[in-house]
Each structure stands twice: as structure tokens, then as C-alpha cells.
Amino acid sequence: MTLPSRVTLVEVGPRDGLQNRPEQIPLAARLRLLDDLAAAGLTVIETGSFVNPQWVPQMADSEAVFRQVRRAPGVRYTALTPNLKGFERAMAVAADEIAIMTAASESFSQKNTNCSIEQSLERLAPVAAAASETGVPLRGYISCALGCPYEGEVDPHAVHALTRALFDMGCYEVSIGDTIGTGTAGSMARLLDLILSEFPAHKLAVHCHDTYGQALANILVALQRGIATVDASVAGLGGCPYAAGAAGNVATEDVVYMLHGMGIETGINLPRLVDAARHVCAALDIPCASHVANALKA
Numbered sequence: 001m002t003l004p005s006r007v008t009l010v011e012v013g014p015r016d017g018l019q020n021r022p023e024q025i026p027l028a029a030r031l032r033l034l035d036d037l038a039a040a041g042l043t044v045i046e047t048g049s050f051v052n053p054q055w056v057p058q059m060a061d062s063e064a065v066f067r068q069v070r071r072a073p074g075v076r077y078t079a080l081t082p083n084l085k086g087f088e089r090a091m092a093v094a095a096d097e098i099a100i101m102t103a104a105s106e107s108f109s110q111k112n113t114n115c116s117i118e119q120s121l122e123r124l125a126p127v128a129a130a131a132s133e134t135g136v137p138l139r140g141y142i143s144c145a146l147g148c149p150y151e152g153e154v155d156p157h158a159v160h161a162l163t164r165a166l167f168d169m170g171c172y173e174v175s176i177g178d179t180i181g182t183g184t185a186g187s188m189a190r191l192l193d194l195i196l197s198e199f200p201a202h203k204l205a206v207h208c209h210d211t212y213g214q215a216l217a218n219i220l221v222a223l224q225r226g227i228a229t230v231d232a233s234v235a236g237l238g239g240c241p242y243a244a245g246a247a248g249n250v251a252t253e254d255v256v257y258m259l260h261g262m263g264i265e266t267g268i269n270l271p272r273l274v275d276a277a278r279h280v281c282a283a284l285d286i287p288c289a290s291h292v293a294n295a296l297k298a
């Protein structure tokens, strides 16, 4: 067991966290959140997505967010782009990095992106080619890697094959997404061991939603296998518009607390991160889903 000495947190709250809100989020609140996260020491922030605005209206003004955000030095402001049109929109506002997504379940792929898994890879290939031509880093997501809201169990070999497909396309990193949070330490270990039999830990990330309260345990399993990139969402914001009942990503504060407790560096200032969580929850008038933020407040 080799634990990493340092972990990079990929903050997905401004995208994954906010995309699922029922209300349109004021631009000022999105900008304030980005400033707060950068001030807390996050260095990779998924700032928005360039998807069909009919599908996810909360992200419709991502251009304005990218144009107006005060870019902190050393921070990568990244964007989710499902197709070439999304890529072009992201490049027009100089996103520092883009992410593409596919899914390990046919039903989720249809619900989330209106196409089969195979078609999603065909649609992403020109995005990957354009990213390579432009020189913009490309990250890949695999949704439903540990369970699907429509189909239940997912075959780990299907996730492994998709991981290979995304690397073949040119992704520098693939994030393994437990979209509905049904994974356990057991299923995460089995999946990662399979993927790690072919790919090195430094090219993988985990993206754990906390619906069943298993996210920290699943992240620990990833750390024990040398994975040093973890996606998380401030205040545990979020859910998925195409996975009813799914909770948000694991709260960034909770991951940071665990990592610091294990002596693993993150470069993140926990009190400032907790402040960011409080601000965004106040702006949205929602309770904070982070255990650590709530405990520190108490």
C-alpha cells in the first residue's frame, strides 16, 4: 500500500454541483464561488459546461462565467464539453482544459447525452482531435462506473474498456464516476484493480457521489492504490439531472479533512474552503451537505 503524499482535488461544484439546482443561479453567485474556491487553494476548478442549454439550463450562461471570472494565477478553469459545438464554445472563452464524458450504461448514455455509448465515442472523437490540434488538455469521465440508476449493476470490464477508449482518444486522465453513489469499498477495489492492471494510478481520478454515504471509504480505496486525483464538490453540492435521487459529489471539505488527517498534502486552506461552502449555501438558501463544514460551524 503506497499512499500518495499529495493529492490534487478537482473541484466540480461550480459545474456538477450547480447544474442540478432547480433555480437559475445568479451569475454573481457563480463568480463569487469561483473566487472563494481559488482563494481556498483549489487549483483545478470545473467552472461550467457547454452542453445543450435546453438540457441543462443552469449552465447556459457559462460563457459569461468564463469571460468574467477573475482568473487566479496557477488555477486551471476547466469546462465540460459533450460535442464539437460545446468544444468551440469553450475555446471561444479560453477554457484552460476540457472534459468529455461517456457512460458505462446504455440507458444512462441515452438519458444524459441522447445517444448510445458507441455513438458517444464517435461524437467525442472529433472533440478529442480538435483538443489535440489546439493543444488544450483533455480529461475523460466515465459515468455510472459502479452502478446505473436504470440498469443497476455495471460490468467492470465495460468500464475498463471505456477507460482504454478514452486514453486512446488522447485523454491525459480518466475520472471514474460513481454517479449514483452505490459503489462500496469492495466494488471500487474490484473495479480499480482491473483498470490498474493496465493503466498507471497517476492517470486516474475518482469521482464519488455520496448518496449512500460511501464516498470517503471509496476514495480511501483509491488512495491506497496510489490514485492521487480526487473530484469533489464544495458543500457537497449537486446531483445529476439524469439520475433522480443521486446526492451531490462528496463534499470537498470532508475529503480535505480526511486527507490532512492522513498527513496528505492538498494545498487547501480548510477554514477558507468552509467559508466558501457557507457563502454558496447562503446564496442558494440551501443546507450545507458537508459534515466537516457543519461540524466546524457548530
Ligand SMILES: CC(C)(COP(=O)([O-])OP(=O)([O-])OC[C@H]1O[C@@H](n2cnc3c(N)ncnc32)[C@H](O)[C@@H]1OP(=O)([O-])[O-])[C@@H](O)C(=O)NCCC(=O)NCCSC(=O)C[C@@](C)(O)CC(=O)[O-]
Binding pocket: 016, 019, 049, 050, 051, 052, 053, 055, 056, 082, 083, 085, 086, 087, 089, 101, 112, 113, 114, 141, 142, 143, 144, 177, 178, 179, 207, 240, 241
Ligand atoms: C450531448 C447533447 C448536446 C446532445 O443533444 P441533442 O439534443 O441530441 O443534440 P443535437 O446535436 O441533436 O442538437 C440539438 C440542438 O441542440 C444544440 N446543441 C447541441 N449541442 C450543443 C452545445 N454543446 N451547446 C449549445 N447548443 C447545442 C444544436 O445546435 C441543436 O440546436 P437547434 O438546431 O435545434 O437550434 C445533449 O444531450 C446534452 O447537452 N447533454 C448533456 C447533459 C448534461 O450536461 N448532463 C450532466 C453532465 S454529465 C454528469 O454530470 C456526470 C459527470 C460528468 O459529472 C460524471 C459523474 O457524475 O459520473
